[in-house]
Amino acid sequence: LHGADAVYIGAPRFGARSTAGNSIADLTRLIDFAHRFDARVYITLNTILRDDELRDAERLIHELYKIESDALIVQDMGITRLDIPPIALHASTQADNRTPEKVKFLEQCxxxxxVLARELSLGQINEIARSVQxxxxxxxxxxxxxxxxGQCYLSEAMCGRSANRGECAQYCRLPYTLIDGKGNVIAxxxxxxxxxxxxxxxxxEELLDAGVSSxxxxxxxxxxxxxxxxxxxxxQELDKIFKRRPEYRTASTGHSxxxxxxxxxxxxxxxxxxxxLDGRTPEPIASPDTPKSLGEYVGKVKQSDKNTFTIAGLTPIHNxxxxxxxxxxxEFEGVRVNRVEGNRIF
Structure with missing residues (x-):
């Protein structure tokens, strides 16, 4: 309802978010609704499977095909060896799709x-797009x-919860102390x-021109x-581009x-x-101070006393x-705004 031409969503099992599964009944309702507007529903079946799960996965795929799922997003290539119906397969980013040779191989399969690796530059994406259909x-x-x-083994190593099984414990969001070889604390x-x-x-627009379509x-x-x-x-950003570039168009027929x-x-x-996207540039990619949401930048404190402070900024602040x-x-601390007088916060 907010403009997606396709939605990716987890099935009851084997999605890369073990706590974000959805029932077949709910998926059926979603698919029926989406297809009214030619929107697509892609089901994530992108965990690594154990041998004793293959039959269950096979049965689930047949169920997903019957309710007219548009595609499966998969990581485990063992799925291609199962007795499955003619449902479309998408290669998950976790299949390590970062070279023209690998993507061409998947196309031939x-x-x-x-779904390309997230670490690729615009030039690398363009190179892949030129070599495949x-x-x-x-x-x-x-x-x-x-x-x-997303090919992370830290959670599995630390506590036995595998990210490739949809159970990541997010150790990357925890605080660490960095010490050099002489025992000096770096951070x-x-x-x-x-x-x-x-x-x-x-x-x-650059990504579209590089050959990306989703x-x-x-x-x-x-x-x-x-x-x-x-x-x-x-x-809204895509619709602005489409107005200027008639060679591109939306994939669904609905209007939001x-x-x-x-x-x-x-x-x-x-x-x-x-x-x-631009290679390894000086642009910061890390958020070392906090793993939580920073919120919207509103300005810089220019004066403070016991109960108030003044912010230099253009964003309006409200009670x-x-x-x-x-x-x-x-360290990050938080306060609640009790009263505002101009730029002075109480």
């Missing part, structure tokens, strides 16, 4: 879409995994593995307001009426990054707003 999908918004395109209690959130909203917004385990806001924002002004900075984010700031130790 019959995959109908490939298979449609390409890239992540454009949401949380980033510090390991290569104390910093979130050294925590990355900023991806935001390619200002690079969509943009992926992280949505699972996010709240409803996040998904609505981010989806609506990207929908957005009754609010989408703003990405209003949703949960750890600060934004283009990651490696009841929550503000956070970094103290002298680099």
């Amino acid at each position: 019959g995959f109908s879409q490939v 298979v449609p390409l999908e890239v992540f454009v918004h949401g949380a980033l995994c510090v390991s290569y395109s 104390k209690d910093k979130h050294l593995l925590s990355l900023r959130d991806l935001n390619q909203s200002d690079r969509l 943009f992926k917004i992280e949505g699972r385990l996010k709240d409803m307001a996040y998904v609505k806001n981010c989806t609506a924002y990207y929908r 009426s957005i009754e609010f002004t989408p703003r990405l900075e209003k949703s949960f984010n750890r600060g934004f990054t283009h990651y490696f 009841g707003d929550g503000l956070c700031f970094a103290n002298n130790k680099g």
Whole structure:
């Protein structure tokens, strides 16, 4: 309803978010609704499977085919050896899709879409697109995994919960102390593995021209307001491009009426990054001070006393707003706004 041409969503089992499964009945209702507008529903079946799970996965795939799922997003190539119906297969980013040779191989194996590794530059994406015909999908918004395109083994090593089984304990968001070989503390209690959130909203036209035809917004385990806001924002940005570039068009036939002004900075984010879209640049990609949402930047404190402080900034502050700031130790603290007089906060 907020402009997606396709939705990716977990089945009851074997999705890469073990706590974000959905019943067959719910998926059936979603698919019936989406197909009225020629929107597609892609089911995530992208965990690594154990041998004793293959038969269950096979039965589930048959169920998903019967309810007219448009495709399965898979990581485990063992699925291609099962007795499955002629359902479209998409190669998950966790299949390590980062070279023209690998993507061409997947195309020759019959995959109908490939989700590229998140670490690729615009030039690398373009090189892959020129060498294949298979449609390409890239992540454009949401949380980033510090390991290569989500192939993380830290959680499995630390507590036996495998990210490749949908059970990541998110050790990358915890604080660590970095000590050199002489015992000197380089960084104390910093979130050294925590990355900023991806935001390619200002690079969509370049990605289209590089050969990408599907943009992926992280949505699972996010709240409803996040998904609505981010989806609506990207929908509007794409529609602006389509008005100027008639060679591009939306894949669905529905029209969404957005009754609010989408703003990405209003949703949960750890600060934004283009990651490696321009290669390894000086742009910061980490969020070492906090793994939590930083919120929207509103200004700089220019004066303070016991009960008030004054902010130099253009963003209006209202009674009841929550503000956070970094103290002298680099730790984040929060305050609630009781009253506002001009730029003076009580």
